[in-house]
Amino acid sequence: MLKRILLFLVISITFFSCEKDDDNNNDNNSDNYNRSEMLIHWADNIIIPAYDAFYDKLITLDSSVDAFINNSNLSNHENLSNSWLECYKYWQHVEMFNIGKAEILYYKEKMNIYPTDQFLIESNIENGNYDIDNNANFDARGFPAIDYMLHGLADNNEDIIEIYNSNSNYYIYLKDLVTSMLGFTTLVIDDWNTYRDEFISSTNNTSTSSINKMTNDFIFYFEKGFRANKIGIPAGVFSAGTTYPEKVEAFYKKNVSKELALEALNACKNFFIGRSFSTQNINNSLLVSENIGLGLGSYLDSLAMSSENNLSNEIFTEFNNAETELNLLNDNFIDQINNNKLQMLYAYDVVQQLVVSFKVDMLASLAISVDYVDADGD
Incomplete structure (x- = not known):
């Protein structure tokens, strides 16, 4: 009986000692940070504005594609290449936000899988029977595919333009690439209009x-x-x-x-x-x-x-x-x-x-x- 009492006392002392140590550890690194305000700042001042700015650059890229299709000269090709690069740089500011609709859609995989598959791109252009949004084309779309379409078809820009002029399917594929990127980006941005409230309320x-x-x-x-x-x-x-x-x-x-x-x-x-x-x-x-x-x-x-x-x-x-x-x-x-x-x-x-x-x-x-x-x- 005495042994049981002594054992109980040892366990009790150990328990209260550990509890006190835990309290001290919590005090040393207590978390009183305003998590709600940080989430609001992330959503309203970083994520959503970055997506909106990226979308605007996609619209500019789309307009540059149209200008190139209507008049395929060296000047319009250069403008299109510059629009692609500028839009690509804006993309670097949103790719990390793989949350919400972006995660569900595999958005970043639809936008920036590299290396791109030039043989699949050429096959799609040749037969014309493709669904650019289908995941079978995951490495034949997005920024890397546009890179190939603008800079990889030939060794110089004059020959690249000649390829477009000799086969209108290249114009169609280029336009489809940007249209797809705009469509998925619209879905992600529209979702943030409703997902924002859920995002900022999840503070635990x-x-x-x-x-x-x-x-x-x-x-x-x-x-x-x-x-x-x-x-x-x-x-x-x-x-x-x-x-x-x-x-x-x-x-x-x-x-x-x-x-x-x-x-x-x-x-x-x-x-x-x-x-x-x-x-x-x-x-x-x-x-x-x-x-x-x-x-x-x-x-x-x-x-x-x-x-x-x-x-x-x-x-x-x-x-x-x-x-x-x-x-x-x-x-x-x-x-x-x-x-x-x-x-x-x-x-x-x-x-x-x-x-x-x-x-x-x-x-x-x-x-x-x-x-x-x-x-x-x-």
Whole structure:
């Protein structure tokens, strides 16, 4: 009987001691951040404005296609190419938002799967019997397919124009590509008119809440869509050193891969610090003092554990380091990989530091679990 009493006392003391320690841990990293206000800021000042601006650029691209169809000269071809690139840069600011209707539609897969399949494109053009919206054409549509249609049909623009003039099916396919992109973008934007209220009201810290899902989507995009697709895969990081320069973004245009990568990095940096979207964000390195709102950076600053370690400042510095390293690369990633792959790998390593900071340090501070399977071994 005495042994039972002693055992009960030991268990009781241990329980209350652990409970006290848990309370202290919560106090050291208590979460009093205004999650609702951050969600409102994300929706109203970042996500929806970015989609609206991207849609406007798609309309401009569509108009440029019409002008080229009506008068296929070198000037209109150049204007169309410029519209494509400008729209592509705006795309870098929305691709990470794979939530809501975008996730349901597999929107980013319909817009930017690369490398594109030139043989499937040519087959579609030849037989004319295709459904561009069918997932069988997932790598024969979107920005990479337009890249091929504008820059990959021949070695020079004069010959490209001649191909269009000799076969009107090329005009039809080009128009269908942009029409499809406009259609899916309209569905995503229209959905935000109703999905917004659901998005901003989901403030809890659960696996299905808006902040947890959006944070995971952001990290997934940065790790897979940015780090792996734009840099790692072409440079041979995941293929035992075998390089795939044909898998760079904007393969046929060739000299804009770095430009698109820098735009995507800038978009990620802006989202992390909660910078409101503006058309001035495009082609523009971060101006720290402008349009800063609630974001993951300020969220980390509000938590004692990450604030004491200056985690948000560390991540911001890593963004700047990544930008510096990317700027050292050739504008043409194909030439960079073929002539000095090592420099590309240096850039990858610096970007990888951000992946670790996001997935390990930031998620631990925010008490958010990773919701996707990592096959890269990071």
